[in-house]
Amino acid sequence: MHASSPMPSMGVLKLAGSGDRFQLSRVAPSPEAGRFVLHYWIVRWNIPEPFTHRQEVVPNPCVNLVVEPGRTLIYGAAKAKYAKELTGQGCVFGVKFRPGGFYPFFGKPMDSLAERPIPVSNVFPAAGAALEADLLTMNDDNRMAAYMENIIVQRLPKPDDNVELIHQIIEQVKADHGLTKVDELCERFFIHKRKLQRLFEQYVGVSPKWIIRLYRLQNAAELIDRGETHDWLRLSMDLGYHDQAHFIKEFKAVIGKTPEEYMRQPAGGQASHA
Known part of the structure; x- marks a missing residue:
């Protein structure tokens, strides 16, 4: 450690x-x-x-x-x-x-x-x-x-295969920015859609659809933090959105600001489940 x-x-x-x-x-x-x-x-x-x-x-x-x-x-x-x-x-x-x-x-x-x-x-x-x-x-x-x-x-459970499966699914979502639908996850992991939804409901507390949306937008925020993009149209396409307006709307819903507003926001100034 x-x-x-x-x-x-x-x-x-x-x-x-x-x-x-x-x-x-x-x-x-x-x-x-x-x-x-x-x-x-x-x-x-x-x-x-x-x-x-x-x-x-x-x-x-x-x-x-x-x-x-x-x-x-x-x-x-x-x-x-x-x-x-x-x-x-x-x-x-x-x-x-x-x-x-x-x-x-x-x-x-x-x-x-x-x-x-x-x-x-x-x-x-x-x-x-x-x-x-x-x-x-x-x-x-x-x-x-x-x-x-x-x-x-002192309370460590036995290894749980479902935890590892969830980890693999989320890593796939994080790595593949073009993955936009739960059906695609089901095909890749050979799992029925309803079973996947129940698994996430029980073990995680959020839906697979929510996970896909979250990581696309989190990735966008981190790219902006690193100063790697000001081209919102290109970024929206890279992240699998069909149009720039949809990307900006979802970014603001999760991050709280448009990409342009977020880019101009200074770091810090005023902490977290990190």
Whole structure:
């Protein structure tokens, strides 16, 4: 287990350019925990008042266990963009589960987490009242990740083939920007459409159609962040949209701004399930 090298923003909008005032790091899990956990993440900030840092995060299909002062909870897949403003100095630690990876721990359909987060101790009894005090006072990312992983492995389920299948499906969606229909996924993975929909409903809490839409638009935002495109027509075609207007409409629905407005928005300024 070790702190990761710089990684793609993975849905954390305008991450580049945030500077020292807001720092995000990620730590890879052990191979054993990695069947279910995508990574551990740590956000630290040091923002002199009255200044604030605003970090926007697009929706994602992952469950997050978040440790923060007075609000340590497990959150279901985020279906809408959100932002959090921070000031002063602090730290938040999180566990980002692989899409579908939390279901074997929880054993209930993921849509039950959609409206209301749950206490960590409901699923991981070893995470007692001292979790915040113990974890958030550590200054070393690897120690923090190791501490939490020790709690998780005490409840580690058996390997689940459905989690791996969901992972393969989502990786296919992320890699193939021309993939626009659920029927195409069904053909590639030899799975009936209704069975695929039930699988995502139970394990992830969002539909395959929503996943396809999300990753096309997340990819567009990251391309804009890297300054790789100002040609919205070409970008919309590259991402599989039939016309520029449809792309711009969906981009604004998920990201909250048109591509042009998003491009002109400065990084940071005012944090996240990362």
